[in-house]
Amino acid sequence: MSTLTVPETIPSVPEDCEQLRKAFADRDPLLFWKKCDVDLKMILVVLWTLDPAERDALLANEATKRWTSSNQVLVEIACTRSSHDLLLVRQAYHARYKKSLEEDVAYHTTGDFCKLLVPLVSSYRYEGDEVNMTLAKSEAKILHEKISEKAFNHEDIIRILATRSKAQINATLNHYKNQFGNDINKDLKTDPKDEFLAILRATVKCLNRPEKYFEKVLRLAINKHGTDEGALTRVVATRAEVDMKFIKDEYHRRSSVPLDRAIVKDTNGDYEDMLLALIGHGDA
Amino acid sequence: MSTLTVPETIPSVPEDCEQLRKAFADRDPLLFWKKCDVDLKMILVVLWTLDPAERDALLANEATKRWTSSNQVLVEIACTRSSHDLLLVRQAYHARYKKSLEEDVAYHTTGDFCKLLVPLVSSYRYEGDEVNMTLAKSEAKILHEKISEKAFNHEDIIRILATRSKAQINATLNHYKNQFGNDINKDLKTDPKDEFLAILRATVKCLNRPEKYFEKVLRLAINKHGTDEGALTRVVATRAEVDMKFIKDEYHRRSSVPLDRAIVKDTNGDYEDMLLALIGHGDA
DSSP states (O other): OOSOOOGGGSOOOOTTHHHHHHHHHHSOHHHHHHHHTOOHHHHHHHHHHSOHHHHHHHHHHHHHHTOOTTOOHHHHHHHHSOHHHHHHHHHHHHHHHSSOHHHHHHHHOOHHHHHHHHHHHHOOOOOOOOOOHHHHHHHHHHHHHHHHTTOTTOHHHHHHHHHSOHHHHHHHHHHHHHHHSSOHHHHTOSSTTOHHHHHHHHHHHHHHOHHHHHHHHHHHHHHSTTOOHHHHHHHHHHHTTTTHHHHHHHHHHHHSSOHHHHHHHHOOHHHHHHHHHHTTTTOO | OOSOOOGGGSOOOOTTHHHHHHHHHHSOHHHHHHHHTOOHHHHHHHHHHSOHHHHHHHHHHHHHHTOOTTOOHHHHHHHHSOHHHHHHHHHHHHHHHSSOHHHHHHHHOOHHHHHHHHHHHHOOOOOOOOOOHHHHHHHHHHHHHHHHTTOTTOHHHHHHHHHSOHHHHHHHHHHHHHHHSSOHHHHTOSSTTOHHHHHHHHHHHHHHOHHHHHHHHHHHHHHSTTOOHHHHHHHHHHHTTTTHHHHHHHHHHHHSSOHHHHHHHHOOHHHHHHHHHHHTTTOO
16 A cells, blocks of 8 residues: 555655654654754655654654644544554653653643543554444444534543444444434534534544545645645655555545645645655556 | 462362363353352462463453442552553453453443543553652642542542553652651542542552552451452462562561461362462462
């Protein structure tokens, strides 16, 4: 599924990149970037070069330190990585920050966000395909009841989303749609400005259709006035070797424009070249 | 720290033990025990023979299936094992039960117990010795405030106990005692019949002084009219090769009787012999 089918197309990495990477391993990288005035391309190269668990630990740490209720990076890391990969992130977090990921999330987030995010980042979901259809029906009913009552922060909603396997959640959400008529995310959009609802929808999407989640992050980042390079860089660096092919397909379908063309329109220079190389320009 | 210094003293294991162990791997062991009418010694042998992570997964599953608010086995497993060992338990749980430990705990426990137990069993605590003294002071103050207000289920109490490293919690509790005069567990005993307070005290003890926690479980098991063989078997089987030496020392100090003599008085036959062998009879 790698989009990096032709390594030769990657722009040559400056000689100081290895030095940068080493410095990066010893310090707070974002501080380092700021101090060094490195460019967007360099950030992308460094993020992409890092071991995935290290990279996620770093992104998660940034998200906790600068946490806002609109920040969905923790959900993204907790719900789109495999159970084993999330565990590696937690181990990398120990090694780098001398504390646990859930410790920082619990300390820096508040209220309903905390109630949802702590179990999400602490989860070690079962990854088998087995589905309990009776349970799927009963939990679809619970979800529908609580959502109808607008009890969006109800412990059962959080329990189901934070602990059930992805296969089980998929079955539950299919039953929800069959039985009650709507995608659950439609019912979770009663107030488009409610940020807790937004993070619940992101959770559902990350668990169930990660490529749709990432497509939307890219679309919003590119369509934003001035482009959200942070989101664009993060998604390209973290998904390049995972599911970028699917994300590109989804993007093309949803925006009627191929992702590479949208990137060419919105970015430039070395940064543009590197983004195109990482998304596998031309092999869509 | 092993108490099994002289393997020859272990009573001969019946020939069918290996068969039993094999059968055990395939089925619900407690059901199996009941069906087979195996004796206490056999249960002890099988529990002790199992890989520690397998054994804990089994004990944790039993605790969730038959969960009552007085059951402290989940706290014991979540808080006295190392972070890595708890993780191995969660992996063994996946393999055996085709679901996650936290999924079963969240489903089978309720209210405040659920709020405490889910993060405890999901925790992957940092295990370094680093302590932040400023944080220890501020969190000791938070704990004291919430306990003074009898807000025992407050999210900050749960957050601190469920996410901080054991070294950090130790520093916080030392500061609590220095600053406010009492051991925290004394302040958590306003109502000796309150089972949530009991489980909070067990959490503190398991995190901070596990040998004291296990000593008390053994003492209550032995002193109980008729002896609580379940607890006696569990503690001996799970701690024999870990910290039984410290637990025995603590028991002798607290009960003025050596543990082996108390066991001889309360049990008999093969079960007694096996218990004595596992606690390292004579080397106290």
